[in-house]
Amino acid sequence: MQSSEARRSRKALAALVGFVARAPAECQAVELASRTGQLCLLRENGTERKTNIRIFRVALAQGLILAEKQADGLLSCSATTEGRSALKRWLADPDSAFQDQHRTLTTRPDPDHGHVSVNLAESPLAALARIKGRGGDLFLEPSQVEAGERLRSDFTRGQMQPSLGQSWEPVRAGRQPGSAGGAAELTDAAMAARERVDTALAQVGPELSGVLVDVCCFLKGLSEVERERQWPARSAKLMLRTALAALARHYAVPRRNSTRQPAPPPHAP
Known part of the structure; x- marks a missing residue:
């Protein structure tokens, strides 16, 4: 059961890092302040993705993504070098489910x-x-x-x-x-x-x-x-x-x- 939960968390992290690696995205800082729920990431071209706030916090803590506060109060989120390296390792996994997490x-x-x-x-x-x-x-x-x-x-x-x-x-x-x-x-x-x-x-x-x-x-x-x-x-x-x-x-x-x-x-x- 624990292995299954860890697998789902890894997939969610891959999806999050993959989304902000392709192009920076913004989110509301007030959403991140909540302990539970969903966080909505929005790119400049209108593409959006929702992710679990807990997963977002884990990605921040592990240095996979960077969230910088802007003048308008929004957070600008992008992938770090460590995040891109981790994503490349996940994509090399023979299980194609990891690749499917960041593409539609x-x-x-x-x-x-x-x-x-x-x-x-x-x-x-x-x-x-x-x-x-x-x-x-x-x-x-x-x-x-x-x-x-x-x-x-x-x-x-x-x-x-x-x-x-x-x-x-x-x-x-x-x-x-x-x-x-x-x-x-x-x-x-x-x-x-x-x-x-x-x-x-x-x-x-x-x-x-x-x-x-x-x-x-x-x-x-x-x-x-x-x-x-x-x-x-x-x-x-x-x-x-x-x-x-x-x-x-x-x-x-x-x-x-x-x-x-x-x-x-x-x-x-």
């Missing part, structure tokens, strides 16, 4: 690869997909979420990374000739993925493609996007929705064409 996998259809697995815990679109407007309609349509994840999948397969010290933009999709990891070293699948990304972003246009790359590919929070691009507050969410709508239309065109029935042969005279 789902399968989405992908016209280019059949089906792909998506970690909802890492995707900013997962949080936005749950938001509803005043009329009760979803803020993002399922086709828009699917389009964003499809772009992210191709971006990852194409090994597209930003240049150091610079923001990635569509025109910077390929590396410079002769550089490490250049086109000559890419597989055919990676090159095809890059071409799909370039085509999709070109169809969306330069005004909207940047926010797609920031949120869908680099997993940036909306506030971070607004700060880096010097946009007004709450504008990134609307820009992203517009960009995803254009991206979904682009991806829908080949599917409509592929299902079109061939024209009947002409009648013989």
